[in-house]
Amino acid sequence: MDEDQIRSRLRLIRSVVTRNLMRDYVPFPMDRKLASSWASPLKVPRGGDALIYTSYMYQMASVFKSYGRLLPKFGSLASSSIVQGLGARVIKPSDDEMKRASSVLSNAYSLIRASGVEVGYLYEEEPYSGALLLEMGFLDELKEYGKRLLSFFHDKGAKRLIVLDPHTLFTLTYLKREAGFDVSFEHYLDVIKGAKGGGSFVLHDSCVFSRLLDRYSSLRDFIREAGISLSENELVTGKATGTCCGGPLGSLDYELSEGMAKQRAEELKSVNPRVLVMCPICLSQLSPYADVKDLLEVIRHE
Amino acid sequence: MSDSWKSAIAKVVASNELAVEKILNEYPYVVELAERLRETKLRVIDDLQAYVDKAMKGVERSGGHAYMAKTKDDAKKIVTEIVREAPTREEGKRGREKKKTVVLAKSNVAYEIGLRDHLIKEGFEAWETDLGEFLVQLRKGWPVHLVLPSVDLTREEAGKLVHGIDKSVNEDSSIEQIVAAVRGFLFEKYLAADVGITGANAVSADTGSVVLVENEGNIRMDTVMPRTHVVVTGVEKVVPTLRDAMDEAIVQSAYAGLYPPTYVNVTTGPSSTADIESHRVSPATGPKEFHVVFIDDGRIAASRDENLKEALLCIKCGRCYFACPVYRELGRNWVGTGSPYNGPTGVVWNYLTNGDPWPAFLCTHSGGCKEVCPMKIDLPTIIRYVKSVGEKRLG
Numbered sequence: 001m002d003e004d005q006i007r008s009r010l011r012l013i014r015s016v017v018t019r020n021l022m023r024d025y026v027p028f029p030m031d032r033k034l035a036s037s038w039a040s041p042l043k044v045p046r047g048g049d050a051l052i053y054t055s056y057m058y059q060m061a062s063v064f065k066s067y068g069r070l071l072p073k074f075g076s077l078a079s080s081s082i083v084q085g086l087g088a089r090v091i092k093p094s095d096d097e098m099k100r101a102s103s104v105l106s107n108a109y110s111l112i113r114a115s116g117v118e119v120g121y122l123y124e125e126e127p128y129s130g131a132l133l134l135e136m137g138f139l140d141e142l143k144e145y146g147k148r149l150l151s152f153f154h155d156k157g158a159k160r161l162i163v164l165d166p167h168t169l170f171t172l173t174y175l176k177r178e179a180g181f182d183v184s185f186e187h188y189l190d191v192i193k194g195a196k197g198g199g200s201f202v203l204h205d206s207c208v209f210s211r212l213l214d215r216y217s218s219l220r221d222f223i224r225e226a227g228i229s230l231s232e233n234e235l236v237t238g239k240a241t242g243t244c245c246g247g248p249l250g251s252l253d254y255e256l257s258e259g260m261a262k263q264r265a266e267e268l269k270s271v272n273p274r275v276l277v278m279c280p281i282c283l284s285q286l287s288p289y290a291d292v293k294d295l296l297e298v299i300r301h302e
Numbered sequence: 303m304s305d306s307w308k309s310a311i312a313k314v315v316a317s318n319e320l321a322v323e324k325i326l327n328e329y330p331y332v333v334e335l336a337e338r339l340r341e342t343k344l345r346v347i348d349d350l351q352a353y354v355d356k357a358m359k360g361v362e363r364s365g366g367h368a369y370m371a372k373t374k375d376d377a378k379k380i381v382t383e384i385v386r387e388a389p390t391r392e393e394g395k396r397g398r399e400k401k402k403t404v405v406l407a408k409s410n411v412a413y414e415i416g417l418r419d420h421l422i423k424e425g426f427e428a429w430e431t432d433l434g435e436f437l438v439q440l441r442k443g444w445p446v447h448l449v450l451p452s453v454d455l456t457r458e459e460a461g462k463l464v465h466g467i468d469k470s471v472n473e474d475s476s477i478e479q480i481v482a483a484v485r486g487f488l489f490e491k492y493l494a495a496d497v498g499i500t501g502a503n504a505v506s507a508d509t510g511s512v513v514l515v516e517n518e519g520n521i522r523m524d525t526v527m528p529r530t531h532v533v534v535t536g537v538e539k540v541v542p543t544l545r546d547a548m549d550e551a552i553v554q555s556a557y558a559g560l561y562p563p564t565y566v567n568v569t570t571g572p573s574s575t576a577d578i579e580s581h582r583v584s585p586a587t588g589p590k591e592f593h594v595v596f597i598d599d600g601r602i603a604a605s606r607d608e609n610l611k612e613a614l615l616c617i618k619c620g621r622c623y624f625a626c627p628v629y630r631e632l633g634r635n636w637v638g639t640g641s642p643y644n645g646p647t648g649v650v651w652n653y654l655t656n657g658d659p660w661p662a663f664l665c666t667h668s669g670g671c672k673e674v675c676p677m678k679i680d681l682p683t684i685i686r687y688v689k690s691v692g693e694k695r696l697g
């Protein structure tokens with residue numbers, strides 16, 4: 001591994017991401033209006049004490065990947081305002097990606113509402129969770145951001161967050177333990193009722209959800225109860241044998257990240273050509289190499 | 303790494319997983335032993351220096367010699383002096399002037415301190431005797447895995463390497479022919495060896511015994527044939543009793559997918575016999591001298607660091623490597639040649655022994671390492687801590 005390259009990228013990521021987070025509650029410049037546009041047609045209430053919390057993950061997963069590739073080109077540009085400007089002009093999710101994210105988020109909202117939970121949304125004011133900082137090991141910066149994040153949610157009167165992705169869930173779990181984050185949060189799978197789906201898939205476990213948060217078995221219980229058939233192979237989908245899609249490495253070593261994604265996709269396809277995920281990073285990583293659906297594209301309220 | 307690496311590691315990953323599952327099903331007591339061993343080793347970590355002191359006294363009581371080496375250089379200096387002073391194969395003759403022959407059993411700690419290359423530079427003849435490590439030595443490389451150091455080599459590549467020491471072997475030779483050629487070559491080295499150097503799977507504090515587990519038989523030869531046996535071991539290998547040390551050997555071999563092991567070697571002091579008039583004399587058949595060099599190299603400091611100490615539970619079974627998608631892609635290139643430790647545990651041990659945090663940043667926290675670890679080490683959390691240390695060094 002090229003240590004100089006790693007160090008140089010880490011410095012750049014840290015300076016850009018932390019500066020943006022502390023100022024604007026997002027890791028890099030993004031079109032927040034576009035990212036929150038999924039909610040307007042549904043007339044999702046703005047704000048409230050219970051909030052659906054996307055943390056921009058479904059909307060921006062592929063952007064996280066491409067931003068990481070672009071950062072080295074800006075390596076010598078220390079000024080984050082220049083990077084900001086470049087970022088806002090050149091990095092956007094494609095229309096197809098935004099359409100897919102909107103469909104997923106809309107379904108999540110419908111499932112939550114159909115389960116009797118009234119939630120609002122912060123639209124373009126929604127803050128990012130800081131997951132990227134946790135992934136990189138920037139723990140002091142994450143704890144500092146966590147305090148700002150907590151104040152932000154308190155100011156908005158938020159008392160309950162319904163989280164849609166494993167990375168945000170894991171980050172809030174970390175902040176609760178290490179930084180006193182005291183707004184209650186839960187994963188949508190623990191909230192929704194009466195979700196039904198169909199089809200036969202091989203499940204690619206989110207590392208974070210199934211292993212780090214130890215939800216391997218309960219996730220399978222939910223999926224099977226929803227009427228979805230899962231193909232399993234102990235060497236591919238076992239709790240200990242399943243492996244990462246490579247997504248978190250995209251900003252540091254894109255080639256390694258893609259190599260891992262291809263390898264994982266091949267393993268999964270050997271079990272079932274249709275792959276099921278429940279994480280926007282996994283969805284973005286594996287989609288170029290397999291027929292992948294997110295759980296939120298497969299289940300509906302019965 | 304190349305496609306041949308990916309193909310080789312994919313086979314090994316699958317076979318290790320199936321082997322370990324079969325072992326744990328057939329011998330369920332291994333899981334209980336692992337759980338108990340974890341608790342025992344945690345107690346030792348919390349009072350590591352005291353246990354090491356006790357183990358050193360045990361070695362001395364058994365008629366051996368114990369040393370404490372704080373750094374890699376200290377350890378190399380101690381071992382070099384032992385080898386220099388070691389008696390030659392001519393009885394009673396101390397041969398400082400003679401070019402000594404040293405045979406080495408697979409020891410990650412020996413790699414960690416750079417021992418073999420150092421001994422060769424000091425003018426000694428030094429040969430690895432584990433087949434995988436012997437091949438690593440022939441290719442002038444570094445081990446790829448803790449237990450399977452040459453798992454990336456094909457039969458053809460191994461044949462080409464061994465051709466260098468036996469012209470009857472080449473890339474068309476069968477594996478059996480290659481192994482037979484290496485056995486023949488090494489047998490001469492065993493007979494000529496003045497010093498045998500091994501690591502340790504575990505060292506018992508109560509008796510000062512060194513326990514080693516193997517399948518080839520080379521460790522047995524290294525510990526018995528030469529007149530002097532030297533053990534180099536990290537201090538974290540100390541466990542309270544000989545029973546605990548035997549447990550560690552069982553757990554390590556089971557989770558490495560090689561159970562029951564062919565041989566378990568217990569060495570307590572030099573060889574001796576009391577067969578005549580119950581009068582004990584030393585040596586008998588085995589070595590006359592027994593030395594144990596306990597190496598710190600960052601371990602004692604780690605035992606006092608709440609963020610790192612759990613890493614010292616590692617029994618070096620290597621199972622976490624196989625569960626790691628980054629290792630499967632990068633192989634030896636992940637941690638590189640600064641350390642014999644690789645994969646998830648290696649990322650931590652490289653930091654612990656070399657102060658190098660950078661390979662940690664390529665960890666994606668896939669989490670399989672934690673699932674397969676017999677000691678239930680929370681590697682993802684420790685690696686995240688190592689990342690945070692690295693981040694602070696960015697300035």
